[in-house]
Amino acid sequence: MSRIDETKEFIPVRIAVLTVSDTRSVSEDRSGDTLVARIEAAGHVLADRQIVKDERDEIAAQLRAWIADPGIDVVISTGGTGLTGRDVTVEAHRDVYEKEIDAFGTVFTMISFGKIGTSAVQSRATGGVAGGTYLFALPGSPGACKDAWDEILALQLDYRHRPCNFVEIFPRLDEHRRRK
Template sequence: MSRIDETLDFMPVRIAVLTVSDTRRMDDDKSGQTLVDRIEGAGHMVVDRKIIPDERAQIAGQLREWCADTRVDVVISTGGTGLTGRDVTVEAHRDVYEKEIDAFGTIFTIVSMQKIGTSAVQSRATAGVARGTYLFALPGSPGACKDAWDEILAKQLDFRHRPCNFVEILPRLDEHLRRK
């Protein structure tokens, strides 16, 4: 069973938050703010936050920029994971991934099923790794952001979480790039 090992020190990670929307601004970005509040509330650092339109090349470009930034360990995007024609966040993420974290979408669907039933089938939440940076794409609703953070990311981004977590392998994510 998963648990927090209180004998270990908490290790904050540096997170960038990206809202993908054609209509949102900082003053009405509830999903982005939900993530910021939870990230900071958990003791992590929000190192950057942006809102960009539903444009695949722009989304991928911003993800690549943050993956190249040594200040960013994790990127969490919200929005653009649905099924409509403008929903291209998943495709943009996959343009950037070196490795996909396949089980993230599955676990997110399980969590969502408990909250919204079969409507969870419409989510295309995804996650992956690129250049030593974790990338998570969440749906654009505040509820989905809360569920993903509270039920998955808060635990996996806590070094003390046992039996394993994303933080403990963070230093090794880009080891293939350092090989000579």
């Protein structure tokens, strides 16, 4: 079973938060606020925070900019993962992924099912890796952001988490680029 190995030192991760919304401003961004509060409470660094419209090209451009930034290790977006015509966050994420973390969406759905039942099928939460950066797309509700952070990301972004975690493999995410 998973656990935190207190003999290991905590390593803070630099995380950017992207809210995808046609209508929200930072002052109205409860989901973004939820993520920021949890990131900082866990001891990680908020590297940047932006809001972009539900436009696939704009979302992908912001993701690519953060992937290229050596000061950002992880990007968490919130919003635009549903089924409506304006929900294009998942497609934008997949435009930039080198590898998708399929089990992230599966585990998120399992957690959501326990809380909202069959309504969990309407979420398309996803995760992936590009350019040595982890990317996660979460639904736009504060509850979904809490669930994803508290039950998945807080553990996987903690170097002390055992049996394994995302942080310990950071150095290997772009090893294919270093091969001769």
